[in-house]
Amino acid sequence: MNHPSSETFKENAKAALADVQLRGALKNATSLFGERRKEAAASLPNWEELRTQARAIKDEVLSDLERHLKEFVRNAESRGAVVHRARDAAEANSIICGLAQERNARVIVKSKSMTTEETHLNDALEAAGMQVVETDLGEYIIQLAHEPPSHIIAPAIHKTRQQIGELFTAELGMPPTDDVDQMTSTARATLRDRFAAADVGISGVNFAIAETGTIVIVENEGNIRLTTSLPRLHIAMMGIEKVIPRFADLDVFLKLLPRSGTGQRLTTYQSFITGVKSAPDDEGPDELHIVLLDNGRSRMLAHPVTRQSLACIRCGACLNACPVYQQIGGHAYGSVYPGPIGAVITPQLMGIQKAAQLPFASSLCGACRDVCPVKIDIPQLLLHLRGEISQRKGSATERLIFKVWARVMTSPSLYKLSAIAGRILQRVVPIPRNMRKLESKSFNDLWTND
């Protein structure tokens, strides 16, 4: 399967627009998500206040991220967790591969994690000879189809039930059906066997609490609980921006995240994991390793404008609200993070030259900013990135034209001269059909002479 790249965004978008099945699936999903979010937000009288609070907490962390991270590491380690810091994707993957190999791991179960998608961890583990099984239903579907996720919280949202039914029949030997319950129970049965066999469980992290060293992971399916409860080793990977100061801050974020993501008051499960079990006969893994991933985040943090990109809690609301995402879906972006927040984060993570088209994939309508639970000013960030890109890129001719234009427009004598030249030239040079001819006398001439 050929995955589109961010560098060919325009071509990807054209292809997506021509895909009738994809557009049907997208329309259905984004409008339903949008309605549910709106209803859930309206059910809380203090929604706006919560958004302001959430952003204030994130700003507090980002104003001194290192201190909060150190506090988190100290508290997590005092409870028996081992914390690693990875500068980039390669380092994170090699830490995790090493941990698994040292324990002779063969089967690894994974719950959904955008950070591990970002580092392409599965490729690294498979190259090291291990079997990696995605256990979130949506992730499992796209793993079977050898596709990347197309939405932050609903990775297989681009697929219709018929397509998934055919996939399960071909890959898992399921009798042909498009019944969702039957597909779900087929996945349950197949994955139970992998859970029972797994040596290592790898998860993401939604929130890391500095004052207690706790990691919090939210879900609906129960696969995160299985991943973090059954295998002897649990490895959790998180971006360094996931830390929040206090346990009590969860009151704000656990209200905002599920409502913004799926429109639920609370997702089915929240797992609060603090270190390892306290007695040998307790349930749960013997070891907990937490990998803190930088991978370009320190760079985002350093700049006063781009810093707010790190406030994102990965709810996916901006994707559903975006008129561009609604039409083209996630794959066209050619990046792990699609949609408005993807157009902001991707150039900063991958390097601006590799994703230079993405910040232009927006009409700047502001719908993303309006739904963002942490009030990230995405249009402002997109404009900022556009500015950076046009300073670097832009052809020499384009730059020359704008230079001349600026010079002429700021000098009355040059302007008059250019108008005279224009009136003469238009007699000899054919002008395009949609351009108006210059009048024989300018407004200025008429005003002064009559």
Place this chain on the structure above:
Amino acid sequence: MIYGPMINQFKESVESVAGHCIVTTDVTDTLKRILAELKTERVASSDNPPNAQEIFGFDVGISNAQAGIAETGTLVLDSARERHRLVSLVPPVHIAIIKASAIVETLGEALALLRNDKAISPAITFITGPSRTADIELTLAIGVHGPQQLYVIVDRDK
């Protein structure tokens, strides 16, 4: 009836997320009735939970819940109090017993209770309804990886 309105709110919330909720003064009898209906003897309990290999052979898991949240219908299970992690997760049916007096109104109150403990337990689990997914066309399917059925028995003092 001092807990009246809060128990009602809790019950309604549990039912709104496809859970069953029974308020009773006789927990033993209610439990017996549910198990008779389920017609199974492969019942695991948090008093003496099976290990990670054995647990896959059970049809029902029984645990307590240390707290409940009325506004969301959420159960709060704490690993320092009982070994809940597998019995409340792997068997297709989970039955949870909660004291009416352990129900608080809001998420914030439940978080404050947990934070007030001397040390946060290694594993705390919030459970709101049975396992669910909407990963296929956003169509709701109940019971993907966790329990397909959740029974909550609220133990009301006589």
